[in-house]
Amino acid sequence: MPDDALLHRTQLPRPDVTAEEAAAILDSFYDLRGDIKELGSQQDRNYRIDTGSARYVLKICRVDYATVELEAQNAAMRHLSAKPDSPRVPQPFPASNGEDILFLAVGGEEYQVRLLSYLDGEPLTRRKYLAEPSVAALGAMTARLSVNLADFDHPGLERDLQWDLRRAGPVALHLLQAVTDQQARDRIAKVMVAAVRRIQPLGDLLRIQPIHHDVTDDNVVSRPDVSSRPIVDGVIDFGDLVNGWLVADLAVTCAALLHHADGDPFFILPAVKAYHAVNPLTETELKVLWPLIVARACILIASTEQQLAIDPDNEYVIGNAAHEREIFEVATSVPLTLMEHAIFEAVGLETPAPEISSLGLLLPGVSPDAIRLLELDLFSPHLSQDTWSRPGIELKLLESAARETGIAVTRYGEYRLSETIPDSASEPQTYALHMDICLPAGFQAAAPFAGRVERYGERTVLAGDSIRLHLLGLDCLHEAGMALTEGEPLGTVEGSSGHFGLLRIQLATEAGLVPPFFARPSHASAWSRLSPSPSRLLGVDCDAPPPRSAEILSRRESHFAKPQKNYYTRPPQIERGWKQHMFDVTGRTYLDMVNNVATVGHGHPRLAEAVYQQWSMLNTNSRFHYEVVAAFSERLARLAPDNLDTVFLVNSGSEANDLALRLAWAASGARNMLCLLEGYHGWTVGSDAVSTSIADNPQALTTRPDWVHPVMAPNTYRGPYRGPNSTADYVAAVRPTLDALDAKGEKLGGFICETVYGNAGGIALPPGYLQEIYAEVRRRGGICIADEVQVGYGRLGHYFWGFDQQGVVPDIITVAKGMGAGHPLGAVITSRAIADALEKEGYFFSSAGGSPVSCVVGMTVLDIMTDEELQENARDTGDYLKARLEALGQRFPIVGAVHGMGLYLGLEFVRDRQTLQPATEETAAICDRLLALGVIMQPTGDHLNVLKIKPPLCLTRESADFFADCLARVLEEGW
Structure with missing residues (x-):
């Protein structure tokens, strides 16, 4: 049983010292004056003073605590500060008389007073979500602290402490006397007994050394990494410093993490793995780790109940009560042995498999x-x-x-x-x-x-x-x-x-x-x-083979060329889809918010049946004579403005844009092409030449051939001219390039641009912009190309083609992606005269572009879009989703703007709404967190700070709500 002094100290309220009295102490004994603020504590009083040039913490505790214990804490902080790889720790500051610890009477009661430096940084307590790097960093820091305290010695380390997990059982039973709810008291006691039974037989095998014993989310401070995730680098509050079980230090840290775990006890495993990598634990220590975490959870909840009984106004305890109840619930949600297996596996150790080889048959009559x-x-x-x-x-x-x-x-x-x-x-x-x-x-x-x-x-x-x-x-x-x-x-x-x-x-x-x-x-x-x-x-193997995701990814990396990237650092293995959802091999469902290729949704049975029927009959190339190529070409021409009545069928958007450039050259007799900065048009030599997005090609701005003339991006959000009234300025920005070509007597071949700034996140061009630019281009004999590969074909909802929004008719339309719903299919739609101009260079051919299967795919996609009213759904669901995203901008400063329309939206993240500094790293981290919540999303734009939201057009309002809710959760809880 714990001694009487320890039991007495568990019942002490905080010192009764006001902020005014603390200010007087600081003035009289430390010659410090400034703003005073009380900091939370369970049994001390802590006040922070800001002098303007520095900040300090005045710690006031009762004389019931031995002075030698406070001296040990000061000595430990000095010891750690001398270690080059230690975390940041506070430093003691002596009073004016040179003493580290003062004995002062306040209000007729004597207290012990110390002054420490204040560590700047953010605590983790109020952050609901902690990313894996932050969890691992906390485990690693706890390990470094333990390593650097191993050679520390002081008589004040031998103390009776209610938080010492070596005494957890008796202390918990004492504290439970304050729990008035008998059912809760019995439950805590039962859990505690089960944990102690696991720990007690192994206690003598556990290493003992000086430990901080309170490296919790309350007692660490962090600095943000490049993605604004908190990475801990400092530790405060050495009040529980003791000679104790080494593994107990990690148990305390892991217990504190459980209220960030969203109910999942496995959340602690990155901290365990990181600790073990720095300061390896023995198998015995690993075996008792989870029971110690459970014991800590019991002590926390019992201590809170007792402290509130004696100090009901302690806001610090009140504020932590919900967290500690959550810690207890998560710690008791799984069997002790389950976490033992999980912990061993996390650090690379295996537990013996159960012996079941001697089992007989359950159904002996079955062959x-x-x-x-x-x-x-x-x-x-x-x-x-x-x-x-x-x-x-x-x-x-x-x-x-x-x-x-x-x-x-x-x-x-x-x-x-x-x-x-x-x-x-x-x-x-x-x-x-x-x-x-x-x-x-x-x-x-x-x-x-x-x-x-x-x-x-x-x-x-x-x-x-x-x-x-x-x-x-x-x-x-x-x-x-x-x-x-x-x-x-x-x-x-x-x-x-x-x-x-x-x-x-x-x-x-x-x-x-x-x-x-x-x-x-x-x-x-x-x-x-x-x-x-x-x-x-x-008597038969009925086990499913495990997924081979890691092996398959390794094979991909061995033979699949590196420039062909995959999404995510640790990508899920996706093998199936249905409508707006995709499924990985573990049965996890992901909402697909990026797949504009899957126009009509994944796995559409009508499309699958049409492909099967046609492929079982004929699939060849368009140089043969068959009906469906005529029907599809005719249908595409009907979708375009009247004068664009001639169709080329190709394999992809890159091929479509490449062909469009050739058509412009052939029709104009000139080579020079205008394009927009921040634009993307494809991967072929020609389409890449007019692509200037540095997100896709970091060398884009320095490697353009001399026939390419990029002009200022009419980015009405972050460009030099902003808002809808910027048209004249952006048109004027193009004229110097045109004038330079005129001055040299060079002709203009044409102008290519997306009719909505797709790669930049769906930013609308300023009103009337294309009308004026097209006029300038045509005045010089150039051809106007509308790249509708990403933004067109009904995706905008309010318009079938993006150029309709601008009130123009291009000379050439390029389209792909959605028109094939994942099948390699693209098209170039133009006039007969422009198409015929290419024939002087020979005939054109695309292997799969106009094949019977490709044409059937294209026809079926259009039929589905019409019959299922997918353009209308893009309009209605897209407008609804955009309104929900815009509402997030009212709550979260990181939301800079919501671009686009229909189901081509861009959510742009910034660090500052005035400077528009892009939140690039934050956007990547947000996408990772969304994946963990079941949403597939990727960044876009030259700064990779825009969520390009372009799901299948069958997206439901319910799924739109799920996406918006997940995004709100990420922005609220962190990433």
């Missing part, structure tokens, strides 16, 4: 050859289109399969697509920790090992020496407590005679453990240690 395995992952041929979302689909498929062979079984360790949850910010529980067996009702099961029958709700459990078999759907023949031998009848499958029944089987390695039937993918490895595969019970 392994009769078993049909049913696949329910995202590769399953049984889950076509959206059947995965239909209620009861698993049972329906099982029964159908069982009718063919007599018995059908689902796979253990399978990430089931049928368990996914669209538009969910949380990782769904898709990993099957069980197997479902569909077989005739009444079928008899036998005990596969000797054990005792137990009941857990609807589950029948056969408990053996080292393994437990959980069964659901079994009519057990025995009462609870009955002992069975291996092979003895256990029960029969429930259900009506002549019908199929469903038997669910699951193994567990611990007594009393009731595993979930499904686990989150990030928890799957640890859970599979506690609930291993029951395949052996059927």
